[in-house]
Amino acid sequence: MTDLVEAEPGPRIDPTERIELLLRDLRGSRGGLTTREAERRRIHHGPNTLRRRGRRTWRRDLARQFTHPLALLLWAAAGLAGAVGIVPVAVAIVVVIMINAAFAFAQERHAEQAVEALAAYLPMRARVVRDGAITDIEATGVVPGDVLVIAEGDRICADARLLDGGIEVDLSELTGESMPVYRSADAVDVGVPLAQARELVFSGTSCTEGEARAIVFATGMHTELGRIAALSERVERDESPLEHQVRRVAWLIALISVLLAAAFIPLAMLGAGLSPINSVVFAVGLLVGNVPEGLLPVITLALAIGVRELARRGAVVKRLSAVETLGSTDVICTDKTGTLTENRMRVVTIDTATGAHDPGATAGKDDPTLARVAAAMAACNNARLADAEPAVGDPTELALLVAASALGQHVGTDERERFRQRLFHFDPVRKRMSTVDADRTGRLRVHAKGAPEALLPLCTAEFGSDGGIRPLSPHRRAQVAELVDARAEQGLRMLAVAERDLTGRTAPGNREEAERDLMLLGLIAMEDPPRAEVAEAVRLCHGAGIRVIVITGDHGLTAAAVAGQIGITRGTPVVVTGAELDRMSEADLDELLAGPTELVFARSSPEAKLRIADALRAAGHVVAMTGDGVNDSPALRRADIGVAMGRSGTDVAREAATMVLVDDNFATITAAIQAGRRVYDNIRKFICYIFAHTTPEVTPLLVFALSGGAVPLPLTVMQLLAFDVGTETLPALALGREAAEPGLMRRPPRKRSESVIRTPMLLRAWLFLGVIAAILAMTGFFFVLIQGGWHLGDPTGPGTPLHHTYQQATTMTFFGMVAGQIGTAFAARTDRASLRSIGVLSNRLLLWGIAFELALAGVIIYVPAMQSLLGTAALTPAMLAFTLPYPFIVWGADELRRWLLRRHEGHTRASPQRPRLGERPRRRRR
Structure with missing residues (x-):
């Protein structure tokens, strides 16, 4: 700013x-x-x-990168190496800390800027x-x-x-x-x-x-x-639940690593007979091998990327943590007008005592009843319709002005404001609005419009077809009610228009005094067609196990008709009016929401939205709630994801919401949920990818320790650091940009309490992918040693005949881990689906990451300066050819595992579920 x-x-x-x-x-x-x-x-x-x-300074942000648990673990490793005189290793670890801190700092700043940049959208x-x-x-x-x-x-x-x-x-x-x-x-x-x-x-x-x-x-x-x-001196950024989970895991990893290192030093010295120096080297390697350095910054970046992609789709998310919440949403409570429909109101029919009239037709414009209706529509209105300026106002009121103008009524703003004496704004509870207006002689008249069921009880008379005033009899009230229902069943929005002549020249002091003894002028039926893309979005929601509940201020039959047209309801829904909801106890509401019934809440107040959101959240659901008015803000704040309208919504609603729809479109909510699921999936993918490298990094140290030093260290600490820092990060970032898996929106929503790091993921990473990659890396190590004439216990230190062979062998371990890492990256791209179904080469960023990884490995292996620094040696073409199948073995094994999982799940779904004895279908509550 x-x-x-x-x-x-x-x-x-x-x-x-x-x-x-x-x-x-x-x-x-x-x-x-x-x-x-x-x-x-x-x-x-x-x-x-x-x-x-009070914004956090860049110095403070950078300092944080040196004190998080994984960085502290590396500091401990550097201190341990320095304490026993292994200075090159200590320096190398400090360099790694610096590189990681710089990378994490850059990603956090990028994420912060991504959220701040959203201000430009709204x-x-x-x-x-x-x-x-x-x-x-x-x-x-x-x-x-x-x-x-x-x-x-x-x-x-x-x-x-x-x-x-x-x-x-x-x-x-x-x-x-x-x-x-x-x-x-x-x-x-x-x-x-x-x-x-x-x-x-x-x-x-x-x-x-x-x-x-x-x-x-x-x-x-x-x-x-x-x-x-x-x-204000200080502003702190809230930590998202996902970041909190990952930070706890990081502390757990740090604790386990320290305990393992502390336990293995005496074990290596006493059990394996290693020297103190070798034992410390082992402990340092164990600490470094257990540190997933890229975990925290990559997660932050993935969330920031998700926020920006949602913004491009028209959903402006105001905080990073909302991305993960979107992925677990299982109930959407949506408005009708403007969200499910186009919010392009058009008056199609005006029903008066003289019959039904099309305001666009020329016939009937001289009808005195239509003239009175047109005058009331223009007076009881706050919209502005002018040729020289863009139309301003609520779409319903703009449609009324267009119809009034078509009927020959003057709709200029200046004249309306000059004659207006009093305004009683639309009340979402009363469902009506009224004005007190003077005519050119100074005579006052009340004009009112609102929901028919809210306005008709206040009417005692009707403007007759002969221009006279006649009492509104019970029979006529029943006819009007039937007409309202018939129009509403066609999906039309209904309004009643009424007026009252005042005997005096003083405006009523309050609403109740003004809105009584009204004379019914007519009924207005308006059309607001459903959005074309909403039906497909609703279908995706149903396939994803997401329940859609309509909560609207409109007539119940109108809402039910629209809900049926776009597929929200597939049978006869239960329509609950605001009055019926008010009479329900909390237990009754909980029972209604818990059942399988398709629900439409009609003529609902903002307080009803808040009550429904509370009930759903109390039952453990993750709720997305839409709203646009001032009174919607409590419900928007209470919902897990408050969704405000960017076009028709008020500033107050947009501020209270977690997400703002730039296009006011329900389909954008579905797209946001899909994107949230994809981002969460991708976070799990690169967590699996990063964790899978722990096993091959620790295995060489275990082989060295358990052999009592008879097997030389298969991977030096310096080479381990080069592997961790140089080759891991870019593919992890690429996995964060992975496209959605097939069937993403056919899965049920994840539970709110589900952790991002689960036991099956760890088993897959550590004991399946990690074990395979470790076996392949160690196979390459022993292949080179044995080919060079090594036998168990032979010396391989500097000056010995086997030293160059040993350097080639450790280099082979390093490159074998890189080759296994490539296979792991392809395997981690999908959790259940086959790689062919998502496209083997579809993630171009991953391909570039792998290309960079291979180029960096080439520099480490063949550049003399890197050879002297890291202890590597040039590999022969035969050695490189030996590692060529590694990626395919790792990926192929996981492809087979996923095929078996899909086959097992297919058999499980195909097995008929026998009904339990005495089980009956639940009755629908009405």
Whole structure:
């Protein structure tokens, strides 16, 4: 982020002074700034951003790389080697520590930058008045003197004084108070702290209800939030559960290694008869061989790569740990509108007392009932529809304005605001909205729209076909209810529109007084087609064992119809309304959610989302919950993965969520879960790959010790270090980029408690792949020794006839381990599927990693400087040919193991499961 200019520009401003004086001091007006003036002020004041304080310095990050458990293990090995005078080995180990620290430091910084870069995908937005028109800009471009347009759900991006209107504001960021407070342009407080001034709003707070305009008096570090940020001294990054698991494993490896080394020194001296120097060499090699140096940085990098790939797919994940959580998600609770559907509302039918009307048709436009409906749709609306500007507002309200305009109604914003006297915002609990509007004679009228079941009980009359008013009889109410159900069963969204003439010229003081004795004008049926790609995404979810539950504020029949069209429900679902859910006990809800029933929660409130999320999490499920409104934020925070809408969602919802969908598309959730599973799989793959090298690294030391020194050390500590550092890391990184295995989305979700490092993985790595690679490496060692005329116990030290043969033999061990490592890399690419099914050469990064590994091995074996440093010797073509089958033997053995596993699993699935005695299918709860 760019730092704000330090100098305080101009004289200090008192934001609580009379509004005329404040406008003068800010050189602003109620009509906002021009674009040119705003740009000049941006240069002078700097961007509207907070300077990051207390961020971990690069020195501290680098120091951490020298103190994690695996690094401490290497320090112990270096100290042990130095204590007994093996200086070259001690120096080499220190060099390895330095290289590992530099690599890990670079990867952690890369991961941190990957998460920070996501801010570019979701820049905070603000609506300001520029050049006399409302303009949507990035919040960083807001300057003092700008006029902010604030609406429900907006995150306020600067300190400002209200010019008109009143809003409810959540000040918890500043004051810690969770209850919203009312702020109004009409309130004037003098001599109170700024945070208590009722005409001021502040950066970082959120508008929870209402609309207002405000003039900005402070931005960036000069805001109240900026002053708080300036006091911050330290910011710590939370460790993800995966990183915590791996760190615990690292400590366990370190502890086991130290205990083994400490136990083997006396064993080697007393049992095998080794000298103290050889025993220490053995202990140092044992410590080094047990250290998976690349484990921590490679995991961090894999998570960061996963985050970036998800961002490219349209899912912005706000923290690394969410990637692993996505892989275990087993329940998705999704909205309908905009997530499952295109959120492109279109009014298809308007039903009034005169019948059904198509607003796009010319016939019937002179109908007085349609004219009253059109007037109500235009008045009880907060959207903006203008030719010169992009349409702004909720898709439902925009569709109503389009229909009203088609019916000949004037839908201009200025006229609507001029005649509006009172606004009662849409209430997600009441499921309705209303306004009090004056006509040109000053007569007041209430206009209301909302869910039919919420609005109809408030109606006592209906506008008749003859233009008169008639009572809304029980029979007529039943007819209207049947019509609503019939339209909803077609997947159409239903709204009722009503009005009431007020006898006086004073607007009602509260909502209850306004929304009573209404006259029904008509029903509006709107179409919002399902997204084309959602059906396939739902199919993948079902195949992956992921349950999809629809939680919507829409009519139950509409939601059920859409759910059926896209395959979420495959039979007749149980539709639970918000009222029915409220009457359920916790036990009843738990039983309902635990059953196999297909569920649709309709006319649900945000509080219902929170309750459902709690119940599912209490049952052990990993829950992804979608939401877009201010009131959805508690449920988004409570879910394991809160998913906010990037287009239609509010700033508050996006901040509360773990993941933001840039395209508001359900299919993106499925893609994110698939990517999360793939990243988690790849982490396991390279953990298996890294651990598989422990056995071949330790085996030469054990052969040396158990033979009592009769067999010379098959691999020197220096060569072991070269193998660990030089040849292992790049293939491990390549495995982190592996494509998804076939059948990835046909597996059930992993359990929340499942560890990333499991016993079968360790057995495969240490006792299968590792043992095969160790046998091959030792076979090459003895092949060269015996070919050179060596017999058990023959001396091989410097100056002896067999010394060059011994150097070739250790080099053969080194290269044999490299060849086995290549086979291990190909084997680790898949856990169950055959390598042919994913493509032998499909991972090009792995091929480049292997090419680099072989080139480095060639340098180590054939360059004279490396030969003198590491004790290697040039291998003959015959020796190289001897190692040629090694990769194929390691990979082929694992391919056979996987084939046997698939065959066993196929037989298990094919075996018929006999029903248990007395078992009956569970009844569906209704």
